[in-house]
Amino acid sequence: MYSIYEEITEQLETAVKNAISRAISEGELPEAEIPKIMFERPREEAFGDLSTNLAMQMAKQMKMAPRNLAQVIVKHIKTEGTYIDKVEVAGPGFINFYFNNEWLYRTLRLIDEKREHYGEINIGNGEKVMVEFVSANPTGPLHMGNARGGALGDCIASVLEKAGYNVTREYYINDAGNQIEKFGISLEARYLQQFMGEDSVPFPEDGYHGEDIIDHVKDYIKEHGDNLLDKSPEERRKALVEYALPRNLKRIRDGLTRYRINYDVWFSESSLYEGEIEETMNILRERGYVVEKDGAVWLSAEKTGLEKDEVLIRQNGYPTYMASDIAYHRNKFVKRGFDRVINLWGADHHGHVARMKAAMEALGISKDRLQIVLFQLVHLYKDGEIVRMSKRTGRAITLDDLLDEVGVDAARFFFNMKTSGSHLDFDMDLAVEQSNNNPVFYVQYAHARICSILRKLNEENIEMLPADRINLALLTQPEELALIKKLAEYPEEIRMAAQTLEPSRLTHYVIDVASHFHRFYNACRVKGEREDLMQARLFLIHCTRIVIKNVLDLLKIEAPEKM
Template sequence: MNSIYEKIRQQINRVVKDAFETCAKNQTLPAVELPEIIVEVPRERGFGDFSTNVVMQAARQLRMPPRKAAEMLIQAMDLKDTYIERVECAGPGFINFYLNRYWLYDALKLIQEKQEHYGELDMGRNVRVNVEFVSANPTGPLHMGNARGGALGDCIANVLKKAGYDVTREFYINDTGNQIEKFGLSLEARYLQQLLGEDQVPFPEDGYHGEDIIEHAKAYIAQHGDSLLKETPEKRREILVQYALPINIERIRKMLSDYGIEYDVWFSEKTLHDNGEVADTIQFLKDNGYTVEKDGALWLSGEKLGLEKDEVLVRNNGVPTYLAADIAYHRNKFVKRGFDWCINLWGADHHGHVARMKAAMAPFGVSADRLHVVLFQLVHLYRNGEIVRMSKRTGKSISLEDLLEEVGRDAARFFFNLKTSGSHLDFDLDLAVSQSNENPVYYVQYAHARICSLIRKLKEEEGITLKDVAEIDLTLLTKDEELDLIRKLAEYPEEIALSAKTLEPSRLTRYVMDVAAHFHSFYNACRVKGEEEPLMMARLMLVDSTRIVIKNVLDLISIHAPEKM
């Protein structure tokens, strides 16, 4: 059993089913074909610990007012060997379950038993999931959109893995197409400017103006001199791209590693062209009637796929579009590599591409719901209450490297996961580095460090260490602050399940902030050191269980859990 909630739901399911059978046997209710019994936590504590509307779902078969049927059902319930203390009917026929405290004590025992594995679920049942995120053009530094997409994508992958999915993290390298041509033209111009003078060589109007392009040109000259002057422009650009692109990709890999992200696969778009998968995909669509020819180009048929308009697959110059490569790439993921589910993280400006990609999978027998796109909104950086766009150090747009240098990995990842992906994010640079309770990452890390300090001091100064669970009387934990904290710790597997279902890891940052708040309330109201040993041990176990949960959440979102601060 991985979750106390799972056990409680099983008990309620059994009690409800048995009651229906008893009522049918006694002929107080007709025999019914039961729908799935959905057991939920009511929003208000006054309506019990758990609730079900199963009677209202089965109302048509019962042929009587749901409330009356619910009352009969409650009369027939056998609560023996469960956590259920009492059951009440509410409203039009809700059945509310009120539990005794033993479920809370068993929740603590489960945390102690599972330790770092607490929160792991098997809901994914090893379904193979590909999570593709960041996938920045390898032509320059990573920006704020990449930073947010990276934090979100990595946390989604971590949550899905924790929930029992077989997860592959993937970076799609856009190493062909317009941006690479522009990269080559930019490198060539800077190379020639270094050798012939800036006034002798015009720079492409839409070229890449970053300092990194000049650095590449200088570095190439330092190694190879003016050897490219004798080459044709096409060959010169090709050689410069072959030189600079791997350097950029390695910088991206290193930067993301510093950010706490490690990929399983770095997938090159160029390989899809080189091995014929793009051409084969276009031919498949053509052979199966999913294309139309007009204006000398080949188009994906909007009419055939239920799209608003046709989309160009091959331009009139014979060059495939990015869409063609993207369809081939997703076909590769689903058909060739056999992923059950693919999740892409894209900036909100790509929303128009979502319907196209989902529809384009149908010819290959891939249903639209197997491709899920998480769209995330822009980030606004603030300092002293004003929007910041430029780095103090470089005077250029703030990159991920600049951000990590200023606020560190922990604050960056925590702040990027504070809000749902669809919300605009205001990132307060001053708050992110402040050592105060207003800074959420500091607040949570401080709670963990405070717990570690308490446990360490008890051991070093008093020789007190936590006893085995079997030797501790947890029923001594009766104060509201104790029970509220346990209740919050018990929710962790539920939060994992909901985060995996919604693909919203921001639930976990909010959850761990709640855990820290409940712990501070408990700590201020309940002494550990100096109490009678039985109560001290029970509270020490609660403190240690809180440490386990906070560390598990911080590990999950790849943030350090410091033992000293």
């Protein structure tokens, strides 16, 4: 749980604060309260490794021009015993810090020491977080939106774990309410059509038209024949739902397991109907957030600030999806004690965000504890054209179809290459291409290439020495230093990905690591150099392999040793 940047920024903060104190004691600066000092990487390497705009922040209270203040601070900075090589003032008053190479060599030793734990940080302090994702209606197969939401949600959960949060992955099974009624009606219609013909039994316009509904009833008939023909519609629908729903849920579970997603909790919506919805509605009523009109119960727009009242309990006494969703979220926060809840929803749910946040406030739960990640649509492309149907089955492409076509590694990598708010064009041809144009192949090849180098040297009885016997100061080539700097960024990438809930940072980061490695390998020989330099470079590629594997493991993507 360590980042070299933390050590460096602590050093810089101490050096700057001490410099200001010295300047004050010598009468060059007036007494002042120092704000939190922020450091960031300059856009251009020529401006140093880290920079701060502190002088511009403090100029007003110090009654000095920012650049003059920066010069006074720099004059009093002591660099002994730090990673600082030099400090300069730039532009209107930026203070730029340039480091010596020792911090880079320290980074490599740290990677070797931490191994699979390198990159772990602790900004979460064990905060209890739930990530709920996919949660597709169990009335049909998983589609491309579910595939994208699954890869995003699972990687967000993994990033948060690496950042020190106590994470629970949850799937909400929508096994109650309107969609299950519609599922039953759809199954019944297809069942009756099998015996009476399609023209004799009208199919409901808003029913589920997928081929899987027909598959279910055909399988039911194979097992049970026409035993439902003489039953009432209610009995028939109930029997068909009880047959088809577990089959769908098993397919969903199996598909997600194949996709390397394993949930801690599968939460059933129907369990909320055993008193929790009623309990939640009573709390809203007691707090004055519901209104009763037209024989129904509504969430008050006047009290919540929403644009209109939202129906919670229909005239027939049945709760709406909104009511069960509010009860579900109360269960997360109040009953199970999650500090924060993160939901991944398709962008078509954007209108529901404000409603759910308002409902949480109505229950006395801060809306800030509920975070919604909305993700955009996916367009599949093959041979340069949009693909919607599987050639093999003639049906809409499902998650399983995609995994059959491109594999799990490519699917998980590609779905995490764009920020969640961006539309994603998924090139199925590129995903299976074995070339450097395919980003997942490019990264995996870098890992396999390092493993191959280490294996071949090992076959020649050349083994890497322990870290304390290797002279890392021999690593001075630009390509070597650039690669080490990139490896040093990994814990900070975890921090940023956890704070922004954007795992796409990590796919881009590991592509950069692979790119820096290939540049290093093309410029610097490992084998054939004198022993001490060869050992230093061996250690560098050993550390590079660790970082690439750590990122791929987080993304749940294979890190092959041979390709």
